[in-house]
Amino acid sequence: MPEGHTVHRSANEFNRLFAGRQLNLISPQGRFSTGAALVSGQPLEDAKAVGKQLFLHFASDLTVRIHLGIYGKWQMRELEPDSTPASSLPVVGEVRARFFNQTAMADLRGPTVCEVLSPAEVDLVLKRLGPDPINPDSRGVESERFISKVLASKSTIGQLLMNQNVVSGIGNVYRAELLFRAGLDPYLPGNNLTHEQVAALWHDAVKLLKVGVKTGFMITRDELFTKRPTKAERNFVYKREGLPCRVCGHEISIAIMATRKLYWCRFCQR
DNA sequence: AGGTTATGCCAAT
DNA sequence: TTGGCCTAACCTC
Numbered sequence: 001m002p003e004g005h006t007v008h009r010s011a012n013e014f015n016r017l018f019a020g021r022q023l024n025l026i027s028p029q030g031r032f033s034t035g036a037a038l039v040s041g042q043p044l045e046d047a048k049a050v051g052k053q054l055f056l057h058f059a060s061d062l063t064v065r066i067h068l069g070i071y072g073k074w075q076m077r078e079l080e081p082d083s084t085p086a087s088s089l090p091v092v093g094e095v096r097a098r099f100f101n102q103t104a105m106a107d108l109r110g111p112t113v114c115e116v117l118s119p120a121e122v123d124l125v126l127k128r129l130g131p132d133p134i135n136p137d138s139r140g141v142e143s144e145r146f147i148s149k150v151l152a153s154k155s156t157i158g159q160l161l162m163n164q165n166v167v168s169g170i171g172n173v174y175r176a177e178l179l180f181r182a183g184l185d186p187y188l189p190g191n192n193l194t195h196e197q198v199a200a201l202w203h204d205a206v207k208l209l210k211v212g213v214k215t216g217f218m219i220t221r222d223e224l225f226t227k228r229p230t231k232a233e234r235n236f237v238y239k240r241e242g243l244p245c246r247v248c249g250h251e252i253s254i255a256i257m258a259t260r261k262l263y264w265c266r267f268c269q270r
Numbered sequence: 271a272g273g274t275t276a277t278g279c280c281a282a283t
Numbered sequence: 284t285t286g287g288c289c290t291a292a293c294c295t296c
Binding site: 002003006052067068069070071072112113162164171172173174175218238259260 | 276277278279280
Binding site for chain 2: 284285286287288290291292293294295296
């Protein structure tokens with residue numbers, strides 16, 4: 001159940017374990033047999049994360065696109081040399097796809113999307129995604145794409161931050177925490193914000209997502225960036241409804257915004 | 271054992 | 284706005 005930082009970590013791990021070598025693919029569950037056959041055995045050129053999606057680019061120019069959705073999970077591990085080949089290792093539970101070579105394997109369970117795309121189809125997907133704050137090529141000009149979309153929209157900033165066509169990689173946790181850190185009411189329409197406020201949100205997203213990639217956790221309190229905080233300590237407002245705000249002491253609020261739980265401090269975020 | 275929950279997203283209404 | 288997808292972890296009983 002990842003936000004963007006997790007997917008970037010998966011891409012890094014995939015590159016480390018598999019890039020530049022022949023990658024094999026099987027479909028134990030049977031739901032990805034056709035796709036697996038299309039690319040299995042080809043060299044993997046690279047893995048790339050864009051927002052919450054992972055793109056595995058194979059030598060034939062075909063790409064496997066994976067979106068974990070809310071349930072999906074990766075289980076990766078390195079293999080002892082000369083041990084049982086990954087194709088014969090037991091499959092536990094529902095495994096949509098197993099990626100493997102002689103030295104490593106990765107099991108994929110429960111993804112919303114796992115499909116093989118042509119280059120043109122990849123371009124279509126990328127075209128409708130908003131910029132990813134931690135994608136190196138979405139820094140300068142791309143951040144302006146995010147800012148202008150927000151400033152032009154009547155939707156609430158709470159919904160805009162979750163909209164992957166506006167900015168990709170932010171989910172429910174980072175949404176709540178970014179708005180708290182910015183002191184912004186989640187219900188403010190995008191077009192009521194200033195350019196400076198939206199630019200600050202972008203830069204804070206870059207900062208928080210980078211901490212997430214580095215640590216593997218969505219830590220949003222600066223003083224804990226280099227620590228190993230428990231779940232209960234990590235954040236300002238996420239899942240803290242009814243508890244006192246860490247800054248002002250007022251009760252943290254909860255509401256449903258477009259089917260998702262929204263957490264915020266009515267006092268600090270006005 | 272059974273129920274609830276989740277960091278997501280889409281199609282149908 | 285609602286229901287459905289699909290899986291595992293974490294509850295409660």
